[in-house]
Amino acid sequence: MELGIGLGITIFPGWGVMNIGQLFASGEQGAWYDPSDMSSLFQDSAGTTPVTAVEQPVGLMLDKSGRGNHAVQATTTKRPVLSARVNLLTKTDNFADAAWTKSSVTVTGSTVLGPNGVDLVPILNYSGEGLIRQSVGKSTDAINYKSSCWLYSPTSNALTTRLVGDGAVIAGSTTKITVAAGAWTKFESWGTAGAGTTFIRFDVLAPSGSDISAWHPSLTLATDAHLPYQRVNTATDYDAPAKYPAYTQVDGTDDALTSATGGGGTTGFFFSSAVLTTLAGAKQVLWSDAGTNTGYEVSINAANKLQLSVGTGATRVTVESAALSTNARYVLTAWHDGTNIYVRVNTGTPVSVACGVASAGTAEVTQFCENGASAGYFRGRSYGVVYRKDAAPGPATIDAVIRYLATKSGGPV
Amino acid sequence: MSYIFRTIIVPAAFQPLAQGLCEAAAEGDAGKGMFTTGLSPDGTEPATHYISSGPIATEFGDLLPLTTFDEEGAPTTRPGAVATVEAIAAQAGIDLPAGTIAALFAAIDVTEQEPFAAMARLGVQIAQVSE
Numbered sequence: 001m002e003l004g005i006g007l008g009i010t011i012f013p014g015w016g017v018m019n020i021g022q023l024f025a026s027g028e029q030g031a032w033y034d035p036s037d038m039s040s041l042f043q044d045s046a047g048t049t050p051v052t053a054v055e056q057p058v059g060l061m062l063d064k065s066g067r068g069n070h071a072v073q074a075t076t077t078k079r080p081v082l083s084a085r086v087n088l089l090t091k092t093d094n095f096a097d098a099a100w101t102k103s104s105v106t107v108t109g110s111t112v113l114g115p116n117g118v119d120l121v122p123i124l125n126y127s128g129e130g131l132i133r134q135s136v137g138k139s140t141d142a143i144n145y146k147s148s149c150w151l152y153s154p155t156s157n158a159l160t161t162r163l164v165g166d167g168a169v170i171a172g173s174t175t176k177i178t179v180a181a182g183a184w185t186k187f188e189s190w191g192t193a194g195a196g197t198t199f200i201r202f203d204v205l206a207p208s209g210s211d212i213s214a215w216h217p218s219l220t221l222a223t224d225a226h227l228p229y230q231r232v233n234t235a236t237d238y239d240a241p242a243k244y245p246a247y248t249q250v251d252g253t254d255d256a257l258t259s260a261t262g263g264g265g266t267t268g269f270f271f272s273s274a275v276l277t278t279l280a281g282a283k284q285v286l287w288s289d290a291g292t293n294t295g296y297e298v299s300i301n302a303a304n305k306l307q308l309s310v311g312t313g314a315t316r317v318t319v320e321s322a323a324l325s326t327n328a329r330y331v332l333t334a335w336h337d338g339t340n341i342y343v344r345v346n347t348g349t350p351v352s353v354a355c356g357v358a359s360a361g362t363a364e365v366t367q368f369c370e371n372g373a374s375a376g377y378f379r380g381r382s383y384g385v386v387y388r389k390d391a392a393p394g395p396a397t398i399d400a401v402i403r404y405l406a407t408k409s410g411g412p413v
Numbered sequence: 414m415s416y417i418f419r420t421i422i423v424p425a426a427f428q429p430l431a432q433g434l435c436e437a438a439a440e441g442d443a444g445k446g447m448f449t450t451g452l453s454p455d456g457t458e459p460a461t462h463y464i465s466s467g468p469i470a471t472e473f474g475d476l477l478p479l480t481t482f483d484e485e486g487a488p489t490t491r492p493g494a495v496a497t498v499e500a501i502a503a504q505a506g507i508d509l510p511a512g513t514i515a516a517l518f519a520a521i522d523v524t525e526q527e528p529f530a531a532m533a534r535l536g537v538q539i540a541q542v543s544e
Contacts, residue, residue, distance in 0.1 A: 045442070049414065057416055057468040074442040076416070077467035139529040198486070198530050253466045253528040253539065254450045282541065374449040375541070379529075 020386060020404060023270075023397070024065040029389035030270075031069040031262055031366070033061045035082060035382065036246040036408060040064055043079075045072040054084050055236040058248055061257060069262035071368055073255075080248035080255045080369070080382070084240040087230040088136045088219045089202065095132060095214045096122040104130025104208075114215045115150050115184040121213040126206045133164070135201040136219065138193060139278065143327055144222035146190040147202050148229075150215040156181045157210045163219075164201040165193035184215070190222060221327050223276065227410065245383055245410040252279050252379025256370035263289035263366050264296040264336075266358045268391040271298050271308075272333040272401050274383035274409035280304050280326045285376035287387060288367045295361020298334045299376065300324060306343045308334035313359035319352060321345050329383075329411025331402045335392040347402055383409035414440075416468035419477065420531045422522040423448055428463045430509075430517060434498065435465075437505030438473055452537040460540045466528035476501075477523045493518040 020032050034040060035058075041051035042060035051058060057079035063069045073079045091099035096107040104127050111120040124132065151159045156178060163173035173191035193200045202219045206212045216229045232238040240246070250256075271287050283302050290297040294311040301307040306321040321343045324330060333344045336355060344350040362372065368385065369378040384405050393401070423431045428448050435444035451460025478493035498514045524531050532538055 043414075043416075075446040076439065076443045076469050077419075077421075077447055077465040079467055081468060137527060137530060139527050140533040141529075196533075198533070251466050251528055253464050253532075254447075255467060282539070377450070377539075 020401065021064070021066065023386065023388055023393060023401070024067055028391070029067055029069070029262060029265075030065055030387050031063040031067060031071070031259065031385070032065040033071060033385040034064055034408070035061070035248045035384060036242070037064065038082070041082060045074045051082055053236070054082055054238070054240045054246070056082055058082050061248075063259070067262070069259045069366065071257035071259045071366075073257050078254045078256060080250045080257070082246060083249045083381075084244040084246045085230070085232070085235075085238060086220050086224040086227050086244055087232045087238070088200070089134050089217055090232050090234055092217050092230075092232045093119075094122070095124060095217075099134060101133050101135075102130070103133075104128030105132055108211065112152060112154075112213050119215065121152070121215050123211050123213050126208055126210050126212065128208050130206070130208075132204045132214070133201050135199045138198060138200050140196050140198060141278065141280065141326065142192055142195045143200070144190070144192050145200055145219060146188065146222045146225040147217070147219045148186060148188045148225070149202075149204065149217040150184050150186050151179060151204065152182075152184045152213040152215070153179055153206070153210055154182055155210065157207055157212070159185075159187070159212060160203075160205040161187040161189045162203050162205070163189050163191050163193070164203055165197035166199050190225075223328050223411075245408060247276075247381035247383045247409070249381060250369050250378050252284070252377045254374075254377065256377065257368040258372075259366040259368075261366075262387075263361050263389060264358070265390040266360050267338040268336055269296050269358070269387075269389065270335040270392040270398070271296075271385075271387040272331060272398070272405055273385040274329065274331045274405040274411065275378075275380055276327065276329050276409070276411075277324065277378065277380035278326055279379035283376050284378040285367065285369065285371045286332065286378060287385070288371050289361030289365060290371070291362045294359040296336070296358065297371065298332070300332075300378070306332045306334065306345055308336070308341050308343050310336060310341055310355050310358045311361070312356070317341060317353060317355040319343050321351055329409045331405045331409070331411070333398060333402055335398070337392050344398075344402075346406070347399060415471045417471050417474045418467065418525060419469050419474050419479075420464065420466040420524050420526050420528045421448075421477070422452065422462050422464050422531060422535060422537070423517075424462055424520050425451075425460050427517050427520055430513070431463075431521070433505075433507055434502060437507060438476070438498075438501050439470065443470070444473075451540040452532060453540045454537055456538040456541055458540045462535070462537050464528060464532065466531075478518050478521070480522065480524050482524075482526070
């Protein structure tokens with residue numbers, strides 16, 4: 001059971017109550033950033049223009065810890081964007097719209113009652129072996145997608161949905177079902193759009209002469225497929241209630257935030273963040289106050305492993321996890337207790353390496369999503385960040401923080 | 414203020430000019446510090462191009478050229494507002510030989526593409542800084 005997410009209070013059976021603010025109750029330095037709390041976000045770095053809707057830039061993210069370590073970005077192109085988008089399609093409540101390309105398909109002007117018994121859904125006529133499709137741009141990495149869509153035909157017909165990457169049908173994605181006359185049937189298709197493809201396309205096919213209706217089409221990353229259908233009108237107009245986790249979208253080329261205060265200590269440090277990375281094979285910094293052989297740096301390294309690197313003054317000591325997957329949600333946690341450094345993925349077993357006192361980092365300046373030298377940019381989603389400068393919390397508290405952040409991402413732990 | 418999304422890639426030779434113009438055109442520090450991420454064909458330094466990608470003020474975006482792509486990837490390019498940008502440069506005290514802005518606009522790549530898609534199209538990648 002979870003209560004009072006907005007207050008950062010989470011109750012878990014067997015875990016007690018976790019109030020994120022309690023991490024800082026004794027004046028500990030650190031920060032807590034919560035993209036789901038729009039009142040803590042501003043479009044500009046000066047804090048004069050609040051974020052009022054999804055898909056607006058985030059130039060200032062207030063620190064909810066009470067320590068005042070707010071994260072800012074002055075340059076507009078370097079600002080992350082607040083998002084809750086999961087359905088990649090547009091005009092999802094109207095297949096008659098021009099956003100849906102129609103080949104040998106016409107809009108009849110008639111409607112049928114949708115599966116929910118409320119919506120009136122347009123009837124489309126396939127005058128030939130046609131299809132309705134919508135393409136979405138994608139990055140050139142291999143990405144797993146899943147689509148779903150309810151289809152209806154007044155007569156029994158073999159209907160098909162499929163996914164297409166740059167014009168080639170994605171192997172295994174074709175779902176062909178002979179629907180019962182007058183009954184709504186949910187179709188699901190999934191597959192991997194390979195590396196190098198720049199468009200993912202969702203197709204609905206039907207035999208010549210058939211009338212069909214389509215309702216609640218959805219195309220998501222496979223990792224988002226468990227979320228409810230999200231209505232999308234345009235890229236900036238879509239359903240974004242709390243059931244779709246809010247995140248800051250970070251582009252991997254220049255987006256980053258910085259805090260002029262905060263930083264890590266020397267005998268203790270704790271960092272935890274819920275993320276989804278879309279980049280593999282390149283170092284991505286999540287948090288840093290590191291200088292040359294000083295300070296702490298939490299990253300996903302070039303081997304796609306969560307890594308904590310600690311400067312001792314003369315060298316850097318690192319500890320890393322097993323490899324992570326792209327396009328999957330994780331709560332990534334790293335800490336230093338003055339004796340060892342640890343990394344932990346979700347609630348898995350921590351990996352540790354001996355490490356004594358750290359050497360203080362760069363004048364307490366904290367970087368998020370880059371290394372502070374215009375490199376190591378993170379690409380993906382950040383659902384929330386909690387860090388504490390000094391003594392790392394105990395195991396039960398770490399578990400509770402991880403579970404709190406997992407609720408923010410909607411992902412498993 | 415309203416924002417639009419743009420990915421802008423400039424050849425390295427134009428980096429200082431693009432940085433200066435963005436700083437001059439934007440309000441406050443909003444255009445400061447752009448084009449700091451280097452790109453190159455093999456991902457190593459030196460950078461042959463620089464990228465900035467993200468929200469920019471709508472009125473600023475309207476001054477720039479814009480290349481869009483249809484479903485088959487065929488491009489269409491809308492020209493930038495050369496005269497207006499020349500005026501902005503002059504107002505900011507940036508002294509430019511005639512034709513410089515036109516040359517800049519001809520050389521830069523401005524799209525609504527996701528940055529990694531734009532980089533792939535141009536055959537460049539982020540130039541990783543060796544540690």
